[in-house]
Amino acid sequence: MKSLKVVFLGTPEFAKTSLEAIHNSHHKVVGVVTVADKASGRGQKVNQSPVKIFAAENNIPVFQPEKLRNPEFLNELRKLDADVFVVVAFRMMPKVLFEMPKMGTFNLHASLLPDYRGAAPINYAVINGEKKTGATTFFINEKIDEGNILLQEELPILPDENAGSLHDRLMEMGAKLVVKTLDGLAENTITERPQPHVEHPKNAYKIFKEDTKIDWTKKSKEVHQFVLGMSPYPAAFTTLQIGNEEKGLKIFGGKFEVANHDKPAGTIDISKNEFKIYTADGIYFPLELQLEGKKRMNIKDFLNGFRSFEGIRII
Numbered sequence: 001m002k003s004l005k006v007v008f009l010g011t012p013e014f015a016k017t018s019l020e021a022i023h024n025s026h027h028k029v030v031g032v033v034t035v036a037d038k039a040s041g042r043g044q045k046v047n048q049s050p051v052k053i054f055a056a057e058n059n060i061p062v063f064q065p066e067k068l069r070n071p072e073f074l075n076e077l078r079k080l081d082a083d084v085f086v087v088v089a090f091r092m093m094p095k096v097l098f099e100m101p102k103m104g105t106f107n108l109h110a111s112l113l114p115d116y117r118g119a120a121p122i123n124y125a126v127i128n129g130e131k132k133t134g135a136t137t138f139f140i141n142e143k144i145d146e147g148n149i150l151l152q153e154e155l156p157i158l159p160d161e162n163a164g165s166l167h168d169r170l171m172e173m174g175a176k177l178v179v180k181t182l183d184g185l186a187e188n189t190i191t192e193r194p195q196p197h198v199e200h201p202k203n204a205y206k207i208f209k210e211d212t213k214i215d216w217t218k219k220s221k222e223v224h225q226f227v228l229g230m231s232p233y234p235a236a237f238t239t240l241q242i243g244n245e246e247k248g249l250k251i252f253g254g255k256f257e258v259a260n261h262d263k264p265a266g267t268i269d270i271s272k273n274e275f276k277i278y279t280a281d282g283i284y285f286p287l288e289l290q291l292e293g294k295k296r297m298n299i300k301d302f303l304n305g306f307r308s309f310e311g312i313r314i315i
Contacts, residue, residue: 001026001183001186001187002186002187003026003027003028003186004027004028004083004084004103004182004185004186005027005028005030005080005081005082005083005084006022006027006028006029006030006082006083006084006085006086006182007029007030007031007032007033007077007080007082007084007085007086007101008022008029008031008032008033008051008085008086008087008088009032009033009034009085009086009087009088009090009093010032010034010051010087010088010089010090011034011035011049011050011051011089011090012049012050012051012089013050013171014088014089014110014167014170014171014174015050015051015088015089015090016050016051016053016054017171017172017174017175018086018088018108018171018174018175018178019032019051019054019055019088020054020175021175021176021178021179022086022178022179022182023054023058023060025179025182025183027179027182027186029055029060030060030061030080030081030082031060031061031062031063031077031080031082032051032052032055032060032061032062032063033062033063033064033065033077033090034049034051034052034055034062034063034064034090035049035064035091036064036065036066037049037052037064052064061080063076063077068091068093068094068097069094069096069097074096074097074100077097077100078100082100082101083101083102083103084101084103084104084105084106084182084185085097085098085100085101085104085105085106086105086106086107086108086178086182087105087106087107087108087140088107088108088174088178092144093105093140095142098140098141103185104139104140105139105140106137106138106139106140106147106150106181106185107137107138107139107140107145107147108135108136108137108174108177108178109121109135109136109137109138109145110122110133110135110167110170110174111125111133111134111135111136111204112132112133112134112136112152112154113136113138113145113149113152113195114145114146114195114196114197114198114201115198115201115202116133116201116202116203116204117144117145117146117201117203117204118144118145118203118204118205118206119204119205119206119207120204120205120206120207121133121204122163122166122167122170123163123204123207123229123230124202124203124204124229125157125166125204125229126157126161126162126163126166126225126228126229127225127226127228127229127230128202128225128229129221129225130157131156131157132154132155132156132157133154133155133157133166133170134152134153134154134155134170134173135152135153135155135170135173135174135177136149136150136151136152137149137150137151137152137177137178137181138150138192138195139192146195147195148192148193148194148195149192149193149194149195150181150184150185150190150192151177151180151181151184151190153173153177155169155170155173160228161228162228162229162231162232162252162253163228163229163230163231163232163233164231164232164233207230207234209234212230212234212235212236212237213236213237213238213239214226214227214236214237214238214251216238216265216266216277216278216279216280216284216314217265217266217279217280218279218280219258219279219280219281219282220256220257220258220279220280220281220282220283220284221256221258223256223279223284224254224255224256224284227251227252227253227254228253231252231253231288232252235250235251235252235290236250236251236252237249237250237251238251238266238277238314239314239315240291240312240313240314240315241311241312241313241314241315242311242312243311246315247291247292247293248291248292249289249290249291249292250289250290250296251286251288251289252288252289252290252296253286253287253288254284254285254286254287254288255284255285255287256279256282256283256284256285257282257283257285258281258282259281259282259283261278261282261283263278264278265278265279265280266278266314267313267314268312268313268314270303270309270312271303271309272303272304273303274303275299275302275303277314285299286299287299289302291305
């Protein structure tokens with residue numbers, strides 16, 4: 001089978017898994033493009049992306065341009081004479097970059113396109129209670145996630161699965177799909193096809209802090225799916241009034257029941273044995289939590305941390 005010369009563009013662990021799969025295949029990774037190193041934390045420790053770490057460990061040339069239109073960077077990439085660029089969890093690319101390789105540039109997206117275009121397809125698939133999702137490889141064009149589809153594969157979403165678990169399963173499946181796509185392009189056995197037109201496609205917009213707040217006026221199942229879809233990151237939260245203090249409370253998982261009640265949504269019933277939060281049509285029971293300033297813990301340890309439950313309420 002023909003071996004393709006590949007330039008890989010990506011940053012997080014999700015991307016690194018695909019890079020590793022290509023590296024272990026008969027195709028050759030001739031260069032890697034990733035985000036610039038960043039200093040963070042109190043000690044301003046310099047953090048390198050998982051993609052850069054893997055590339056450095058395997059003697060693959062690494063490029064970290066601040067600007068993707070930088071002429072010097074573009075000239076260095078041209079010298080690599082890659083057949084194809086592969087993009088996984090990267091950033092918006094200018095036309096001068098994605099049109100560079102003779103076979104084009106394709107992207108791995110963690111959804112069944114055209115549904116869930118955008119930055120957070122895994123989170124929204126879980127939040128919306130989908131029974132299945134998948135991964136798609138497609139040629140990049142000037143529109144976000146709208147290029148011609150190369151390959152697509154479905155993956156069932158398991159009952160009560162959270163975004164973290166689904167992320168890991170899609171990461172492994174997606175890596176195999178990337179190599180399968182390279183094989184198909186090398187042998188000319190893939191027929192690209194336009195994405196079907198959908199009148200109202202499901203979107204996966206970037207998630208900001210304000211988007212992670214739990215709306216207790218929703219139904220119990222919707223609250224449950226929202227928590228799962230935000231877990232473990234960025235994490236769904238609510239705000240507790242504890243005496244004179246306001247504290248954020250992240251919730252990573254729980255259970256629910258549908259039940260008739262006359263309590264306003266967001267009312268809590270808390271004791272040494274149980275933590276109930278009333279929703280529009282029932283009760284939600286948080287089981288994995290993290291109070292602001294504390295570590296993540298199970299419900300038993302969380303409740304044991306209170307001397308008194310007087311004056312605790314959701315605001």
